[in-house]
Amino acid sequence: MPSHIFGVLQGEFVKWHWNEDELAMHWSLSIEELALLPSRTDSGRLGFAILLKFFQFQGFFPGSQKGIPHEIAVYLALATNSAVADLKIYEWDGRTGQRHRKKILGFLGLRRPSGEDLQKLRTWLTAEVLALDVPFERLQELAVEWFARQSLAPLDPSPLERLLRSATHAFEAELFQSIANLLSAETKTSIDKLLTVEEPNVNDENGAIENASIVKDGALGLSHLKSDAGRIGLDSVLQELAKLGRIRKLALPSKALAVLPIKWLQKYRRRVGTESSWELRRHPPEIRYALAAAYCWQREHEIIDALIDLLILVIHKIGVRAENKVEQELLNDLRRVRGKTNVLFKLAEAAIDEPDGIVKDVLYPVVGLETLKDLVKEFKASGPAYTKVVHTVIRSSYSNHYRRMLPQILDALEFRSNNTAHRPVIEALGLLKTYRDSTQQYFSAEDVVPIEGIVKGKWRDIVVEKDKNDKERVNRINYEICVLQALRERLRSKEIWVVGAERFRNPDEDLPADFKTNRATYYEALKQPQDGKAFIDGLKKTMTDALCMLNKGMPKNPRVKILDRGKNRICITPLDAQPDPENLKHLKAEIFERWSSTSLLDILKEADLRVGFTDLFQSSRQRETLDRDTLQRRLLLSLYALGTNAGLKRIAAAGHETTYQELRYVRHRFIQKSTLRAAISQVANATFAVRLPEIWGEGTTTCASDSKKFGSWDQNLMTEWHIRYGGRGVMIYWHVESKSVCIYSQLKRCSSSEVAAMIEGVLRHDTDIDVQKSYTDSHGQSEVGFAFCHLLGFDLLPRLKAVASQKLYLPETDSSGNYSNLTEILTRPIKWDLIHQQYDEMIKYATALRLGTAEAEAILRRFTRGNLQYPTYQALAELGKVLKTIFLCRYIDSEGLRREIHEGLNVVENWNSANGFIFYGKSGEVASNRLEDQELSVLSLHLLQLCLVYVNTLMIQRVLSEKPWCNRMKTADLRALSPLIYSHVNPYGRFDLDMSKRLPIETDFALVA
Structure with a gap:
């Protein structure tokens, strides 16, 4: 059977616009195929050719001329020396069509499936496919693939759909029964x-x-x-x-x-x-x-x-509130003493001159009583006395209020650890559980109370007290506080895990269980050598070359200087501003003139009519009675309500003959997180597909990521106070490629890792773009981030805020003399043996990230500063130092790289600036305490803004398809051209949705020569 049959398996579908190269590649007739053409009538030859090529490409026969794009019909008409008009008399379902289909199947070595074949298909689906709950479109593709392997002609779309839905229903009914029987x-x-x-x-x-x-x-x-x-x-x-x-x-x-x-x-x-x-x-x-x-x-x-x-x-919270309370009380009456060294010198000098004098007569005239009181207060506010006061407040708060939660948590949760170093915390929790109903103030002398690894040095005197007989005893409440604080630190780094949890489960379950068995496969998937020495040799050479390049270029680099003193020794001249493009403002004015006051709702509708993303939204129930046209209308209104934050009630009140209850029904039954992500990917891919390389350039492999803070309700665990921006809210982390298409978005806490969010987005975006470079700001990078990005096969390129204080590591001991121009910013050599020892473990964690066996943030929890002793963390940090040094050498040496990163981050900042224009409802605040609702709002905003980019791309291409505008655009204009413009868009006013009215955008976007 020819290898090009069943093109649908590669995700190809018949589109309506084809260029000459695509037609030649997919629809040309071979010599053997031309010999099959019937010779009697023109319509027979053309119809036979269309049936043959369509079946090879799509996997089934067309039912009529309606499903044949005109460009394909014209192309095959020329190839068969026929006219397109001849198709009107071709008998698609008549005897001629049936005879041609039979001949085509014989040529391709296929036969029609029998009832026994269809039963085998159902058995195969039940055993191997249906358990995965793949989308129905993918299920159809897999069924066609099965037919191809069996040398069978696949069923036509309608019978195949009935068979697949019947098999799925039977599988689900059996699953329901099996669960109920358990x-x-x-x-x-x-x-x-x-x-x-x-x-x-x-x-x-x-x-x-x-x-x-x-x-x-x-x-x-x-x-x-x-x-x-x-x-x-x-x-x-x-x-x-x-x-x-x-x-x-x-x-x-x-x-x-x-x-x-x-x-x-x-x-x-x-x-x-x-x-x-x-x-x-x-x-x-x-x-x-x-x-x-x-x-x-x-x-x-x-x-x-x-x-x-x-x-x-x-x-x-207990600790922070206690510190804030104590600090506020101390600061209310504290006046810091300036020149403490001079004060102490005067006191010492006065005491030496009159060692037998009275303090009141000797010292007070030199340093006043009030100054000495201030010195005492300042010491209490920062020394051991301050620590004791804070602990007193913590103890009061815990014992009078929060202590009620401890017995119930110990009963409800089972804590475990895979590391014997953290065994004292597990033993301490067991001891607390034993004493849960006791009223004793101290533990018994016979009890073994773990102290090391639980009680910090500054708390020891408070926890371990001495009785009147000078025997040590452990205060229960003070010890409980220390145990909880130690437990918090271990839980955050997943050194202690909880039975039955998902994000806080056994960290070994985050890793691929079959890594030893499929080790070679996983190394190959990451494109990394299995030999750790070969991996290190390659890195060492790259690092040496980068340092040599920078060292050699420093004397000739007028925009970079290395200073010989101070903390900040790298001095980089800021980038010069590039000239403003001449014609962009005129292009924007033209778009405003042609499509002024375009409704944002119409843009969403137009994108759906062209892309069809609402077809992805399926009911969460087994059956649905809504017709597709009604559902499409209600889906668009609901998505618009969520994406603008206007709310369902306000949209329903606009008079669309759709009630609030109907919109709420659609919102709950059809709009889900996974479906929204699929719709976003579909719109993003459609944008990539319609782009003209003459305008936007060739396909990009770069992506910039950054976060933006949104205000939100605070009766939930997602909302946090943001240290930099102030106020309570959540963060949305965006991944935007170079021409303003956002490929991924995430809702995250203000304090959660941006490095994990960056990696998650690059790995999970599910669009056609292959990300090879990731631009971030300083918060989106770390040494561990550099290491994982390299192992996963893409470059991390951050814009470092503190680049002036960075240091470069050495590839070899005593090699600093080779880089005489970099002496002031060089530091210690890399510990290559540590990387070599942990190479296999690092690959294992990188594989877990690639496969998605756990979220990136859950995996990266193990690699935080609170877990410095973990050997794999040390190795990742060391590897990150290597890669960061290589990056810094390139960054310092190349102004072009610095500008590239800066321009990439400007794109994502432009995306952030448009969020407020679209998400305007309720003052731009995420008005829900439910995590699911927050995520749906964010994803709907993403989809709506992406539809704006898609339609703007079409509008811009429509204008530039005209020769005067095409000739007017310069290279600088095209470089700065962005489809994320909205001066011509009106998101407010009436929410009118007329499904029969289309935006006046022509469908032919070919540039005029």
């Missing part, structure tokens, strides 16, 4: 009780309920389990513990559920999240129990993760 009678009774608890009143348009007060276990229903954790505090901890206890009372068979298809369980979790208890009760028993069990089993993991987050944040 549940005991007591578990089913508990689920029924869970679904009969009266639901609270819901005031939020997203259907959220607030954790305003603690609800006891018995009063918790499904709606309470759906709610996210509230703000940081004891009440939120107790509420999450109550939810966890309620789920565990169901006695779900966790081990049995864990081996079921995880994709389907996640699908059921999303489905239950959109249905009320009343709706779930209406399902047949096997469906009701299966959905509830799948939801609660996954919700248990999420609640444990939320509990750990709360525990970490509460422990931190």
